[in-house]
Amino acid sequence: MVRFMIRRLLAAIPVLWIIVTATFFLMRLAPGGPFDKERRVSPEVEANLRTKYCLDCPLWQQYLTYLGPLNLNPGQGGVKAFGGDGSRPWSGILTGDFGPSFKYANRSVGSIIAEGFPVSIHLGGMALLFAIIMGMVPGLVAALRQNTAWDYGSMSAAMLGVSIPNFVLGPLLVLVFSLTLYWLPPARWDGPRYWILPTITLGAIYAAYIARLTRGGMLEVVRQDFVRTARAKGLPESLILWRHTLRGGLLPVISFLGPATARLLTGSIVVEKIFLVPGLGRYFIDGAINRDYTLVLGVVLFYSSMLIMLNLVVDILYGFLDPRVTYD
Amino acid sequence: MTERMKSDHPGQAEKGFSLWQDAWRRLKRNRMAMASMAVLGALLLFSVFGPFLTGHDFDAIDLDYGVREPNFQHFMGTDLQGRDLMTRIMYGGRLSLAVGLVATLVSFLIGVAYGATAGYFGGKLDNLMMRFVDIMYAIPYMFLVIILLVFVDGLKAKYGWEIDTIYLLFIALGAVQWLTMARIVRGQVLSLRKKEFVEAAHSIGVSSMGIIFRHLIPNALGPIIVYSTLTVPAVMLEEAFLSFLGLGVQAPQASWGTLIADGARAMSVYPWLIVFPGLFLGATLFSLNFLGDGLRDALDPQTRKV
């Protein structure tokens, strides 16, 4: 197991490298740059900006500079912008410095992530918890009481959850709980009262997916031979459930949860914008829209590391839940 | 439902009854599923032929008439520019249904084949294939779409090709939706491949392809179908985001996704702008869901064995 983990973590390095490289060049292929605005900057000023961020060097040089720590032509043409805390020139991601943000020039990408991530984890964690509880419980109930009102009720709720996108659910919740009943604040991120609506909005669709997948997975397993055997042996239902059914039945949920957790923990632009949550999620889209190259690379790198870690966790859980899965 | 079907179906399917024929016969007995199919068919008819019957154009603006609640002229009201919402929903349905079904099919085909292959062979190949999935997950999708658009625009300018953006839409949507599907299928196959019936098939010399497609995938079909039915709405809504980037529907046309996105803004003022497109999307989902359940039951090899 340990060897397996080490192997996977080592394999993550080329994966991350490919992601960074592909993202870097893809971004540069897209038209427009970080300093294009409606009001055009004068050509001289633009030239100054480009020099500052080394945007006028050949692409491969910029790429190597981004990776660091080899700055190919220090002195001239190198990056004059400052990374990290702004006290020393930017040295590239290999040194752990994600560089300066193009858009929020007052901040480094590292500090933007450091500021946004705790909030995203907080919201994402709560939403994940909400999704798992609100997904698995009805999903299990629905599976165990197939074709009953419980089943129809929870599955209809799940379908509603899937069919109401978060950009509708959020405003709907606000409309009811904030603007009509005046129970909860409509937005902002200032304390428990403020956390409730974003958590539900973010978690609802995942809860719905989990409910559906749980039910589907459980039904699949319930019919399988070993469960039937167990039942035939006269084992108590609860034991069958916990020992046998759950393990196999949750496999699809687990594989869904890997990427879903990564996505939940890195935030969602829709929920963050609707509820003014200062999380990370917005930067995936906003960074791309602003062509904030370093910020996009930073969050992508961050997200993919998380994704890889969580997928590894999922694969380990697989081995734990299903003894037939082996890693060789 | 399943109980009933079990008793109806004795024995192994004979030669001549393929898996699909067999499944179809069983599906026909599932009333919920058949009703869902009828609803879907009705939605399809509504979208395809409805516009000829409403007496309104989908793009006929009437600024002075403006936004109105549902009334006898406009059964579902009008939007801000005075356009008949029902006609717009019909037109939108054409696109949304096509996109939802085709892109889901694409993701289904790619995802299932990919995931099953990775899961079945395991080891290095699995590792390699799954790392590729990780990479695809992480690369910012928006840039892929923008570059695709720019590339196609370039082709247009250079060679005068006219490519309907709807095909691009299928590509762009299908290209990402298969990823989670692949992971789910792989997980299923990973746990199934050491099972007795697979070993048995192996020992009697069934080829890998045969094992994957005849034995593994049918056994993993439950979660696959569930996830597919979940993909449809995801795709329909994703389309609204892509049309923001310039891919997909161009104004004045609309899709359910863009209608819902527009309606969400006005939710507290003109609720019908969101309620009606939402109902159509919802109806599609519910029917697909029941149809999916029915299909799953019909295709389930476990029920056949009895």
Added chain:
Amino acid sequence: MSDQGPVWIERVLMDLWRRQRGLLLSLLLWVVLVSAGCGSDSDYFGKVLPPKGQVLRFNNGAEPEYLDPQMMTGQPDGRIAWALFEGLTSYDPKDLTPLPGMAESWEISEDGRVYLFHLRKNARWSNGDPLTAHDFVYSWRRFLNPATAAQYAYLLFGVRHGKAYCTGEWIGRFWATELRRRGSSKPEVIWQPATEASQQSDKGDSRAEITLSPVLDAEEKPTGVLRGDLLLEVPWAKGRLQGSLEIAKTGEATGSVTGKWVLDGGDPVSLEFNVSGVLDRNDREKKVSGTIRAEAGGLQWTARLEARVARAEDVGVSALDDRTLRVELDNPIQYFLSLTAFYPLSPVHPATIEKYGERWATPERMVSNGAFRLVEHSLQNRIVMVRSETYWDGENVKLEKVIAYPVELYTTGCDLYKAGEIDIEPSNYIPLEFIPRIKTKKDYAIHPYLGTYFYRINVNHPVLKDKRVRRALAFSVDREAMVRFLRAGQLPAWYFVPDGIPRYKSPRLLRFDVKEAKRLLAEAGYPGGKGFPKLSILYNTTEQHKQIAVIMQRMWKKNLGIDIGLKNQEWKVYLKSQRSLDYEISRSGWIGDYADPNTFLDMFLTGGGNNNTGWSNRRYDELIAMAARESDPQRRMQIFYEAEEILMDELPIIPLYIYTTFYLKKPYVRGYTSNIQDVHPLKYVWIDHDWRAKE
């Protein structure tokens, strides 16, 4: 628990679900509809509950990109900048006329080119340091410094050598060696130094010219020239020598052309100009030299010219002492005192910047001079400012605390406002859909705005090249219907420069005339729209641009019978398409930087960075250049009028409507007044806890 319980509930629920499904769903729908419709009968939009104490909470619209006043550009940046910093002058909140700011008084020279600002004795930084004229010199030089790369730097291009320093142009100094009568061998007077000259090219090439060639007249224009003005002040001729200078870029090392220059109302002057050498934008030490010979009225003048790339100390801003700032302009700028109130011209604290470099604008580090100081900046969350104890007018500032939230979604902003979580939802951050519901509320306000929404036309396009087609397109737009649709009091744009600029009234050449439009289109070869190619409107994806494009498409279809397609692009792709003229018709908007026609009209100079239409008109260029030199305000406006007439006759753009500002403000917020530039100095704002009594 026995088995009975769940089974019983199950049965009931199932029953209910089976029988009453329709009822349940319609109940749900009803709840939604009712909750949506209610709460609309009070005088105000949502809760009206003043915050405790003197606290103002407002939606700032977005996260500011910078908190460094010289780098800031957008509106969200501006709202913060104006609270934290103050320039030499400040705005009157009602009509934006300049009031004393850091400067308590000023003197303007007779020709309007030299300003002497007298700073306040009690002008202080938030850390207690006295604020001096030297701080302004430092700040303005920093603002113009190319390494700062300030985007608004062009605002100070009118200051002597401001542009040269910022863009790395050369400036020259004439060393007049002698002046003699023709034929005479004895020089009569010798000056040293005599005057200055500067290069004003508009190309960002770092290699400055090798040969400069004043040209006789337009016909003899050499190919591939840069154009610019050469301003010479020649003491012996009692006047200023003005003319258009064409600078050839031949690539040769030396060369010279002679030309004649006409004095304003004086004798013709012949000028021989000869400079050689290569200047490097990045090398501000290197010098090149040449000679210049001029002849007029029987006098001969010979001078030596020494040129180098402009340096910070060349910029015409200097501190005569700690409290006196001298600013020298190239030409009189009528709106200069308004410019000095604009936030990019605010001072920054030199010691802080020297210490921290780029990242100085954080709550811990920032030293500011405005009515408020920064205490918290949490990205995408909020900016908190409190009253500054060191501000000169601090006793008249009533607000103790200001909180700005960067709410990007209009609906979220309105929700926060409705729930009473913010006190001001700023201009234009209200979705179109909301307007009918709030327009009768007492806390909703509309005011004209200095901005125009228009469509650009690519005049290089083979069809749109034809002026008649452009006119047909412009005349067939029903602007009245358009603004009725927009609902927020926008005005139909029958001209380009919006109303509200002092002393200026735009020519009204446009009208809604379908007959004329049809006639023009037929004349251009497309009777009834037949044979008209399928053009498309390019817009960046936002709801409002989409709605307007759809309306335009319909209007053109209905009125001209032509099919116009729509094409939306993501923001940066759209900018790129517009800049590379990769469009046919493109949605645009422009907000004036200052209340003067120039901020609108100089956009369409030939090859201008924001022209983006391919349009070029020599007379137009001349007029805009003339206006820049004109010192008489009345005549200057007349010139602009003439220029706008050309623009509205040629129509490389189709103006659609004049913007308004429309915003929500709780009734207890006082001192927040509407004005044409949507600027609201927070030092005058306060919370009135007894507002109800005054209703």
